[in-house]
Amino acid sequence: MNSSRLRRALGLLRADREVLLFIAATAMLLVGAAFALARDEELAAGPWIAATALGLAYSTVTIAVALRHHRPSVDVIAWLALVGALLVREPLAGAIIAIMLFTGGLLEARASARAKRELGALAARAPRIARREDHDGVHEIPVTEVGVGDRLLVGAGEIVPVDGRLLESASFDESALSGEPMPVERPAGDDVRSGVVNAARPVRMVATETADRSAYAGVVRLVEQAQASTAPFVRLADRFALAFVPLTLAVSGLAWVLSGDPVRAVAVLVVATPCPLLLAAPIAIMSGLSRASRYGVIIKGGAALEQLAAGRVLLFDKTGTLTRGRPSISEIITADDTDADELLRLSASLDQTSAHVLAAAIVTAARDRGLTLSSASGAEEQPGYGLRGTVDRHVVRLGKAAWILEGPPPAWVRRARRRAALDGSLTVFAAVDGRPAGVLLLTDPLRADAPRMMRALRNAGITRTVLVTGDRADIAASVGRIVGTDAVYADRDPAEKLAIVQEEQATAPTIMVGDGINDAPALAAAGVGVALAARGATASAEAADVVLTSDRVDGLADAILIAHRSRRIARRAAGTGMALSAAAMALAAVGLLTPTLGAILQEGIDVAAIAMALTVLLPGRTHTVVLSEADLAAARRLYEQHTALGPLIEQVRAVADDLSGSRPDLERLRELLDRLELDLLPHERAEEEQLLPIIARALGGPDPTGAFSRTHAEIEHQVRRLRRGFDDIGEEPEPDELTDLRAGLYGLYAIMRLHNAQEEENAFSLL
Structure with a gap:
């Protein structure tokens, strides 16, 4: 049995153990209650004492584990409450406390198992077989035998076995990797990642990676690493144990001394059992991990999630992070x-x-x-x-x-x-x-969503952004200006990147984002390292605390928002529960609560705190914009036209360059103007009528489309102006006429480039 299977088996055994303990204690409580209803107090006490003893054994083990790890634990309060319940002959209170402990262990195990199950589902569906196409036909082979350059056939509904390049257009369900629920259309020649599902007809592709280096194998390794590296959650209560335990013992002892009644002391201990801290905080954090996984974000444990929420300085690599990482x-x-x-x-x-x-x-x-x-x-x-x-x-x-x-x-x-x-x-x-x-x-083009992502990150609590790259200073400075970073460090090797991270970390909690092997030292040194693993696992993903499995950097903004919300709800649930527990301690100290009533009240407080913690699973504020199916289809259709017109923009500059010669090619200028009027202007009008309402509905806010309308009008104005200027010149144009036409073409080129960049950032990046 390999290590990942052994960990899963141990996790199942732990969950089963918690269930059995909870069932046993509950059964004992109910049996005792039945005897009590029959007015047989002696028989009723037996099952309740047994349940109390079971809880005492369980808490003894948890305290021993904490001591072995040199960690203080508030479980000592529960242990004292159980012992006290037996000494003052309040077995019913002891049985309720035992059920309280087992309920906490069960909920914590279930929350942890749920997060691991959602991540582990990725590994369970890893492709095993590929169909290779050669001169003899199509043959099924183990996916491990696929080589780079092999032609593969992927049937409808089948999982893509390795990373490759499409030989024909296709539609894929990429939800397992990216969380995107809608099928994604991929044209011929586009890259496709292993692990996605062919959602349409059979498609042919060329393998560009072997199975062990493909994206899906990388995700599986990351899941296993996340499960292996996630230490048992250090409960929030344990952080307060050094102060809380002496305080509880002091209040309990004071109630005993002033009243002379040991029952009051036991009642204080019963209601002081800090289950809101023991349960609510871990459940909220684990629920946050589970919710982040739905957005294609693997967070390696509760500590990483809390550090992500604390991050204030964000450092980026350039290639593959702010740029697409492929030419x-x-x-x-x-x-x-x-x-x-x-x-x-x-x-x-x-x-x-x-x-x-x-x-x-x-x-x-x-x-x-x-x-x-x-x-x-x-x-x-x-x-x-x-x-x-x-x-x-x-x-x-x-x-x-x-x-x-x-x-x-x-x-x-x-x-x-x-x-x-x-x-x-x-x-x-x-x-x-x-x-x-x-x-x-x-x-290597800039990611269209990079400027929007930077604004979203600032809205999520990031106060400083830093670009750190090994690229040339002029290119790095240009990218930094476009996306809006606060500082740019260029021409940096891995050791220098590491030094910059350490310098920033000394002033505020840091988050470092990268996707290359050279980023691994910086990722490991940052408060939180975030790796992009959409194109396979690298050393950066192994060193990171957070891994984005989709090829969208704006998923980081969603992860930070989820981390903030999870930590906020964890603190609110724990604080509310502990405030109620403190009030109950006061009532018990003055004799208004018996141990049994205190245990019942504490159980109600626990349920309320846990219910608050579970609200993390409800939808909350995220950066992601969801389009309706109709809007999505219309936007994709316009994006295809937008992409197809890209070469026309470069043709504008090429024609302008040619006008500088001694024998300008006016026929080429005529053909360009015809294409601008027949192809470009109808597309701009279609965007005005169809795309801008989609943007307005998606982004909201005051006039989100005003700038687009203005540039649409300016583009049409410049095209009309060029046409008039061209129609006015003769067969032998004067130099100043050519100068005006060339200036108009260069101006139109600049406006179109800027307009296209704005559309890709604020409209088409929503796709």
């Missing part, structure tokens, strides 16, 4: 007589055969533009250089500049290199039939 095409620069879409189509057709991360970005870009890809033949990797193959009878090469270019670089190459240097872009050069044809520029 996408930002621009295509081609030789003078090469069409950008055709170059992308040929490149993506060849890259379909590759599992390289840049290949996935190129294929996805072609699919987004609606390009029809062809099959590639003779594809072969040239280690250290790139990929070569034949597509539609054209020999295509993709890779480094040294493999593509010969001789002095032409102007388009110099322009591409200059832009790549300014934007920090990667470059993939392409040649067709032995001739350099263009270069694809790829960047």
Whole structure:
């Protein structure tokens, strides 16, 4: 039996033990009550004494465990109350106290088991079999035998066995990893994670990871680690034991001395049993862990949840945290007589055969533009250089500049290199039939939801945000300005990141967010380390206290809100219960409560405190915005159009660049204006009519769509202005006419870029 199974078995045994003890004590109480109703006090005392003795044995064991761990425990009060009940011949009070103890143990075990069950359900459904497709057909193989580059077939309703890239569009149920209840549409070329369920027709994919390195295997390991690393919850009552136990003994002793009646002392001990602290706080905390798991957040224990609630300074890594962590095409620069879409189509057709991360970005870009890809033949990797193959009878090469270019670089190459240097872009050069044809520029784009997430985190109680990255200072500063961080530290290695975390930790409780191996030391040093494990488990996830299993960083804001609410309710439930217990202690001290009545009253106080603690499971304030199915469908349709129009924005700048030459291509400008009027403006009007009401309903507040309406109007105004300027020029335009047109195009480009960024942040990120 492996360690995870052994832990689960021990957990079941503990839960069963609590149930048996509770049933036994309750049965003894009822048997004694039956004898008491028959007016046989002597027979009634027997079962009640037995129940009291059982509780005494149980509390003795819990105190011994606390002593072994050098931890004070308020269970000593319950132990003294049980002993006192026997000495003053109040066996009914002792039986009620015993049931009280067993009820607490049972509820605590059940709350812990529920949280572990919801997390462990992920591990129970791990894929075991994959269907590999080759020239002999489709064969079932153990998932452990899947290799990178294998073509797999995933049937309808089946679990995706390993991480991969789709060869055709599909719909997936991703609720097991992300908590998202609605099926998610994934286009061909998109990445898909293991553990999600194919919600539509059979789909083909290419494996990009082996089973042990895939996302779902990482989640399973994280669940096992969370269960193994979560120490038994140190009950809130134990933190007050050093003060509370002497206080209770003093009040009890004083009542005895002043009245000369030991029964009063026992009554004080009975009502002083701090069950609201023993039960309410752990139940609230464990309920918070359970609720966080529904949002795709694994919190490794109650201590981590409390530290998450206490966090005030938030430190971020950049790559994969504030940015998407995977490249996408930002621009295509081609030789003078090469069409950008055709170059992308040929490149993506060849890259379909590759599992390289840049290949996935190129294929996805072609699919987004609606390009029809062809099959590639003779594809072969040239280690250290790139990929070569034949597509539609054209020999295509993709890779480094040294493999593509010969001789002095032409102007388009110099322009591409200059832009790549300014934007920090990667470059993939392409040649067709032995001739350099263009270069694809790829960047790691900012997460659309990152600025909204930062605002949500501030609303959740974060007072300072810090960006810590190993990237260049200019790129880091740009990202920091866009998302709104308070400080930026760039060009930092893991040791320097660790030092920054320790420096911030000295001033306020910290939360560190990262997803790479180089983040692991900083995550371990922070008050709370938060890792993104959506693309598999890494050293960062192993070192973290909190793990986000979905690829949405704004889940952290929800987790912090849940942590705040859980801690607040835990304190409120415990404080209210203890205040009522203190009042009962006063009544018992002056002789107004007997031990039996005190035990019954204390049981009622316990029930009230536990009921308050369980309110954590009720829906509370979160950052997540829920759209109706109709709004979701409309927003997704507009987002598809929004994505498809992305290349048109880059075409605006490309046409503006061409107008600077001595022989401007006016026909290209005419075609651009036609596309802007026929494609872009109808889309902007559709957004005005359909998307803005969705945003208003989702976000609420005063005029959340005013800025969008203003930029829609400005875009249409600029397009109309460009059309008038173009219609007014002759066949031989004057230099100042070209200058005005070029300035108008650059202005339109800037407005469209800003507008698209705003829409992706405040509208489409809601998807």
